Amino acid sequence: MSGSSVVGSVEVYTAEVPMARPFAHAAHSRRTSRSVLVRCTVAGATGWGEGAPRAYVTGESLDSAVHALLHAELPDLDSVFAGSFDEGVRALAALGLPAALGTAERPAPAAACALETALLDAWCRAHGADAAEALAVVGxxxxxxxxxxxxxxxxxxxxxxxxxxxxxxxxxxxxxxxxxxxxxxxxxxxxxxxxxxxxxxxxxxxxxxxxxxxxxxxxxxxxxxxxxxxxxxxxxxxxxxxxxxxxxxxxxxxxxxxxxxxxxxxxxxxxxxxxxxxxxxxxxxxxxxxxxxxxxxxxxxxxxxxxxxxxxxxxxxxxxxxxxxxxxxxxxxxxxxxxxxxxxxxxxxxxxxxxxxxxxxxxxxxxxxxxxxxxxxPSPRLLHSHAHQARLATPPLTTRTPA
The missing domain is CATH 3.20.20.120 (Enolase-like C-terminal domain)
Structure with a gap:
C-alpha cells in the first residue's frame, strides 16, 4: 500500500499456553494450546484476532498459518474500509480470506480467522460498535x-x-x-x-x-x-x-x-x-x-x-x-x-x-x-509469558490493487 493508509500495522504472534490438564480423543491428545494471534489497526483503532490451526482439522499447522499471514497477497485492504461501517463489513466478508491466504484447493481458514477477526474487531472499535452489529449486516x-x-x-x-x-x-x-x-x-x-x-x-x-x-x-x-x-x-x-x-x-x-x-x-x-x-x-x-x-x-x-x-x-x-x-x-x-x-x-x-x-x-x-x-x-501476561511476535509489518501484508 502507498499513501495515507486506513489499515495500519499488523502484528502476528504465536501463543503456546500449557494446559492444567490434557484433552484427548481418538485423533489427538493436547496438553498445550497453539494459536496464532493477530493485532491490527484500522482507522486508528486496535483489534485482536485468533486462529487455532489443527492439522487433523484443516491441514494447517501453527507454522503454516504464520507463513500464510506473512506472505499473503490480498486485495487492497484500504479499499475494503473506504466507506461506511456496513460497507466495510460487507467488503471484508466478500474477500474470501481462506482462499486468499491459501488456495482455492487448499484454503487456510485458521489463518484467515485470525486476520478476519482482528480486522472486524478493529473496524467495530473504530466505529464504537459491538461486533453483534457487524454480524447483523451480513447474517x-x-x-x-x-x-x-x-x-x-x-x-x-x-x-x-x-x-x-x-x-x-x-x-x-x-x-x-x-x-x-x-x-x-x-x-x-x-x-x-x-x-x-x-x-x-x-x-x-x-x-x-x-x-x-x-x-x-x-x-x-x-x-x-x-x-x-x-x-x-x-x-x-x-x-x-x-x-x-x-x-x-x-x-x-x-x-x-x-x-x-x-x-x-x-x-x-x-x-x-x-x-x-x-x-x-x-x-x-x-x-x-x-x-x-x-x-x-x-x-x-x-x-x-x-x-x-x-x-x-x-x-x-x-x-x-x-x-x-x-x-x-x-x-x-x-x-x-x-x-x-x-x-x-x-x-x-x-x-x-x-x-x-x-x-x-x-x-x-x-x-x-x-x-x-x-x-x-489478550492480557499482558499472555503476551509476555506465552506469546512470541512473528513479525511487525507496516504496511502489514502484500496487497494488490484490483486491475
Whole structure:
C-alpha cells in the first residue's frame, strides 16, 4: 500500500499456553494450546484476532498459518474500509480470506480467522460498535432478533471417566445439561460401552447425546459404530475420514444413525457435496475451522438453505479472541442444536485475557462480552509469558490493487 493508509500495522504472534490438564480423543491428545494471534489497526483503532490451526482439522499447522499471514497477497485492504461501517463489513466478508491466504484447493481458514477477526474487531472499535452489529449486516438470515445465552454442551474426552466428569457436578448442574458430547475411542465397541456408562448420569428425555470420532475410524469401523450407537445417541459426529461421502451416506441410510459433519465441512462447497450425496443431517460449525465469524455465518446460512441443522463448536484450547467471537455467535445464531464453550477457566491459569473468561458452571452458560468489537483482548501476561511476535509489518501484508 502507498499513501495515507486506513489499515495500519499488523502484528502476528504465536501463543503456546500449557494446559492444567490434557484433552484427548481418538485423533489427538493436547496438553498445550497453539494459536496464532493477530493485532491490527484500522482507522486508528486496535483489534485482536485468533486462529487455532489443527492439522487433523484443516491441514494447517501453527507454522503454516504464520507463513500464510506473512506472505499473503490480498486485495487492497484500504479499499475494503473506504466507506461506511456496513460497507466495510460487507467488503471484508466478500474477500474470501481462506482462499486468499491459501488456495482455492487448499484454503487456510485458521489463518484467515485470525486476520478476519482482528480486522472486524478493529473496524467495530473504530466505529464504537459491538461486533453483534457487524454480524447483523451480513447474517440476518440466521440471527435471532434478540440475543439469548444458550446452555453449553458438556464434553467427555478420554482424559477422564464418566464418573470423574459427572462426579464433579452438583445435582443442579446435572439437571441443567441439555447436550453431552462423548469423544469416541479407537474401538467402536469400547465407545458403545463408554456411552452406556455416560447415559447413567443424564436424563435422555431432556439431554441429547452425541459421539465425536474426529474422523479416526475406518469406513468399516464407522459403519459398525453406527449400528452399535444408533439406539444410544442423537447423532454421530465425523465418524470416518473427511469427505468420504459414500460411507457417510451408508451410515445414515443403513444404520439409521444421523451423521454430523465436522472436519468434512470447512467451506460451503463441502455442504453442497454432502447434501448431494445425502450424507449428513447435521453440521458442526467452528469459527476457526470456517475462516472467522463472517465465514461461519456463510456456513450457517448455507447449511440452513440445504436443510442441515447446526451445532456451534469450538477448537480445544482457544486462548482469547476466538473464544469471545464464539460466545457472540452462540448468543446470536438461532436454531442451534448444541453449543460448545470450552473449559478455558479449567485449562488455563487466570489472567490471560481482559476481561477474564466467565462461565457459569452450574447452568453451563457463557455470555457474550459487551463491545466495542468482540470485547476481549489478550492480557499482558499472555503476551509476555506465552506469546512470541512473528513479525511487525507496516504496511502489514502484500496487497494488490484490483486491475
Amino acid at each position: 440476518g438470515g440466521v440471527l435471532r432478533s434478540r440475543p439469548h445465552v444458550p446452555v453449553s454442551a458438556l464434553v467427555l474426552d478420554s482424559s477422564r471417566t464418566p464418573g470423574e466428569l459427572f462426579g464433579t457436578l452438583s445435582a443442579e448442574a446435572r439437571s441443567c445439561l441439555t447436550h453431552v458430547k462423548v469423544k469416541g475411542l479407537p474401538d467402536p465397541g469400547e465407545t458403545r460401552q463408554l456411552v452406556r456408562t455416560a447415559r447413567e448420569f443424564i436424563d435422555p428425555s431432556r439431554t441429547t447425546l452425541s459421539v465425536d470420532a474426529n474422523g479416526a475410524w475406518s469406513p468399516v469401523e464407522a459403519l459398525h459404530a453406527g449400528s452399535l450407537l444408533a439406539d444410544l445417541v442423537d447423532w454421530l459426529e465425523e465418524p470416518t475420514r473427511p469427505r468420504d461421502w459414500a460411507t457417510l451416506r451408508r451410515i445414515e441410510r443403513d444404520t439409521g444413525c444421523p451423521v454430523m459433519l465436522d472436519e468434512s465441512a470447512v467451506v460451503p462447497a463441502d455442504l453442497d457435496a454432502a447434501s448431494a450425496h445425502q450424507a449428513a443431517t447435521y453440521v458442526n460449525v467452528r469459527v476457526s475451522k470456517c475462516g472467522g465469524p463472517l465465514g461461519s455465518l456463510r456456513m450457517l446460512e448455507r447449511a440452513r438453505a440445504l436443510g442441515l441443522r447446526c451445532q456451534l463448536g469450538v477448537q480445544v484450547a482457544e486462548v482469547g479472541p476466538l473464544w469471545a467471537a464464539g460466545r457472540l455467535l452462540a448468543a446470536r445464531v438461532a436454531g442451534l442444536v448444541a453449543v460448545e464453550s470450552g473449559r478455558q477457566d479449567e485449562w488455563f491459569e487466570p489472567g490471560l485475557t481482559v476481561p477474564a473468561y466467565t462461565i457459569d458452571r452450574t447452568r453451563h452458560r457463557a455470555a457474550p462480552l459487551p463491545g466495542p468489537g468482540f470485547g476481549l483482548v
